[in-house]
Amino acid sequence: xxxxxxxxxDDYFNTKLYTGTGSxxxxxxxxxxxxxxxLKSRSNGNYHNLQxxxxxxxxxxxxxxxxxxxxxxxxxxxxxxxxxxxxxxxDVNGSSRTxxxxxxxxxxxxxxxxxGSITSTVSANxxxxxxxxxxxxxxxxxxxxxxxxxxxxxxxxDLSNSRNWYTWNKTFAYDDRIKLDTTxxxxxxxxxxxxxxxxxxxxxxxxxxxxxxxxxxxxxxxxEKKGFSKFGSYQGNSDSxxxxxxxxxxxxxxxxxxxxxxxxxFMRDNKRDTxxxxxxxxxxxxxxxxxxxQPWDMLSNGFKMRNTDADLNNSSQTYIFMAFAExxxxxxxxxxxxxx
Numbered sequence: 001x002x003x004x005x006x007x008x009x010d011d012y013f014n015t016k017l018y019t020g021t022g023s024x025x026x027x028x029x030x031x032x033x034x035x036x037x038x039l040k041s042r043s044n045g046n047y048h049n050l051q052x053x054x055x056x057x058x059x060x061x062x063x064x065x066x067x068x069x070x071x072x073x074x075x076x077x078x079x080x081x082x083x084x085x086x087x088x089x090x091d092v093n094g095s096s097r098t099x100x101x102x103x104x105x106x107x108x109x110x111x112x113x114x115x116g117s118i119t120s121t122v123s124a125n126x127x128x129x130x131x132x133x134x135x136x137x138x139x140x141x142x143x144x145x146x147x148x149x150x151x152x153x154x155x156x157x158d159l160s161n162s163r164n165w166y167t168w169n170k171t172f173a174y175d176d177r178i179k180l181d182t183t184x185x186x187x188x189x190x191x192x193x194x195x196x197x198x199x200x201x202x203x204x205x206x207x208x209x210x211x212x213x214x215x216x217x218x219x220x221x222x223x224e225k226k227g228f229s230k231f232g233s234y235q236g237n238s239d240s241x242x243x244x245x246x247x248x249x250x251x252x253x254x255x256x257x258x259x260x261x262x263x264x265x266f267m268r269d270n271k272r273d274t275x276x277x278x279x280x281x282x283x284x285x286x287x288x289x290x291x292x293x294q295p296w297d298m299l300s301n302g303f304k305m306r307n308t309d310a311d312l313n314n315s316s317q318t319y320i321f322m323a324f325a326e327x328x329x330x331x332x333x334x335x336x337x338x339x340x
Contacts, residue, residue, distance in 0.1 A: 005127060006228045009325040012105045012128035013228075015253060015271040016083065017042075022095030023088060030083040035106030035123050036132060036220065037076055037084055038063065040282050042098045042272070042290040046091040048282075051076040054110055054123050054132045055218060057084075061157050064181055064285050069159035069216075100272060100282070100290075102253060104130050115145030115200040118211075122147035129223035134159075139213030141194055143201040146221040151197035153222040153231040153322050155180060156210045166192060166209040169259070169320045170224075171233040177209070178259055178320070181285050186259040227328030231321070233259065238315040242296070242305025249325035250300045255284065256312060256321045263311035270298060270326050277306050300327075 006012060010031050018027050020041075036052040048063040057079055060072050074087035084101075086093040093099075106123035113122040118138060124131035124147025131147040146154075152170040157163075165180035172178075174196045178186045192210055195203040202219070204211040210219075224231055230247045237243055253269040265284035272280040277295030282288075294307035303323070305313040312319065 013324045015269045020093040020097040027083040034103035036104045039101035113145035116143035129225040137211040148223040152224045155220045160215040183262045236313040244304040247302040250327040252326035260317040
């Protein structure tokens, strides 16, 4: 396709900021009914919370922690037509505390997927390249359908046990992985997959991180869509005039991690930083408060490092990223969008 199929990116992904009330709080202005909400307190040292409509509004997992899935009636209590409702838990709704939520649209419903040897339950949005899948592991080599036309980035969590989050980027070999909940570097030669993901399924080995016998799992799968999302890597240059990473769109959210060495998972978005340089940072692996960290610029067609920090821009390091659009560089009709 010559241009993006998505003219309005925030119909599929949107960042919403809000202030807690300490009592039931309906968060509106997302622009759609989210199927996945990842939220974090900005002002206080609380856990990240991730909830999705496939597992149900009362089921929560914590991206910065290894804990198994928990049931909570005081966090996200419902997914609504224009947002979600949070209960009284301070992680998501403490009185006068400030929060950020990142919201993705799936299918607003589920389907049984038999493309793999293991049946999965999937909510897939093939337009935006995002799906949520749940399945039960077998402990033997197998495969799970993801509902998309391919996978460029995936995040998987064992719901049944306390275990690290398994993350894979398209620049990795099939048997590489990196852990979302730690600062550790990429690990090679693991037993997570037997081959690269294909157009219908992921091909799993016997690792308990995604296929332990009798264990329940959730996977968040992303397929790159021109003008809306991009997943990849870049090489640092140890210069304050750092590398420019071309996306083909103005980013609404960027996550960066050093895959060569230890380093934080940087999370930035266009609602907390409304002008350059972008500095307001939360770390996916940490419960810490929001801080101003090493700068980068969010541009009309990508992002550019403006620092020499080892976590973001060392000449001997490779960094992986995932990014979602505020605006495509051009719309489906070829009309340019506004630069930042």
